[in-house]
Amino acid sequence: MSALGGSRLYGYALMAWLALTRWTRFGEPQLRYQLYRQIHTTGIAALPVAGALAALTGAAAVTQLTALAGQNSDVAQSWLFYGLFFELAPLLSGLVLVARSSGSMASELAVMNQHDEFKALRRMGVAPADYLLLPRILGLTLGLPVVTIFFQFVAVVSGWLAVSLLQGLPLLQVTGHFLELADPWLTLLSLLKSAVMGLLIGVIACHHGSSSGRSSRDLPGVAIQAVGNSMVAVFLIDVLVALLVYWIKR
Numbered sequence: 001m002s003a004l005g006g007s008r009l010y011g012y013a014l015m016a017w018l019a020l021t022r023w024t025r026f027g028e029p030q031l032r033y034q035l036y037r038q039i040h041t042t043g044i045a046a047l048p049v050a051g052a053l054a055a056l057t058g059a060a061a062v063t064q065l066t067a068l069a070g071q072n073s074d075v076a077q078s079w080l081f082y083g084l085f086f087e088l089a090p091l092l093s094g095l096v097l098v099a100r101s102s103g104s105m106a107s108e109l110a111v112m113n114q115h116d117e118f119k120a121l122r123r124m125g126v127a128p129a130d131y132l133l134l135p136r137i138l139g140l141t142l143g144l145p146v147v148t149i150f151f152q153f154v155a156v157v158s159g160w161l162a163v164s165l166l167q168g169l170p171l172l173q174v175t176g177h178f179l180e181l182a183d184p185w186l187t188l189l190s191l192l193k194s195a196v197m198g199l200l201i202g203v204i205a206c207h208h209g210s211s212s213g214r215s216s217r218d219l220p221g222v223a224i225q226a227v228g229n230s231m232v233a234v235f236l237i238d239v240l241v242a243l244l245v246y247w248i249k250r
Helices: 003-021 023-027 029-042 044-069 073-114 117-123 128-167 171-181 184-210 216-249
Strands: none
Touching: 003 023, 003 128, 003 184, 023 029, 023 128, 029 044, 029 073, 029 128, 044 073, 044 128, 073 117, 073 128, 073 171, 073 184, 073 216, 117 128, 128 171, 128 184, 184 216
């Protein structure tokens, strides 16, 4: 591993350690306000985009599966839970947040750094890491599961409607069959996976934003690195969780 790659991973680890060890600071009203604002900005505000993508994904996936596998409700319902609800919903929700928040968050922090806002906070006796970085990291950690739950609900309902229309089955029967297949542990694991994804997206964005150079020409590179590395992290967590489930179920 190159020295640059090693220092980058070390920076990510420090950011993650910050988030995991200083979350108790949210007892302070000002930090709680910043956290709520970040959850709204990164999570709640992403729901319209996530909902539209979820509705299209659920309907398109069931339509394609029916065209390939025929009128097989068991296959469609199994794919709805394992493929869409458990696998694709956290992954696509993570990519939505990467596209919406990662680059802009890194650029925002880089501009703050260039305008000495970090130093100004230190002079006022405020820890910049607590005030600027911690709410953003934990805001994404909590915001992504919110987006994932919404994505799962919309995608599955869209899939149910598609199964009902394409295969001529009553909607209540389709719903009941899906609930019989649903595994509550995998449901919890999907939310845990999305929380880890959100944590890493926030860590990566905050690291690149807070460690940027002093020139405005560095801003595009900061955003590109934040988005690119966040996408790698999202796919890496997705693959690791898939391997874990495969190992448990084999």
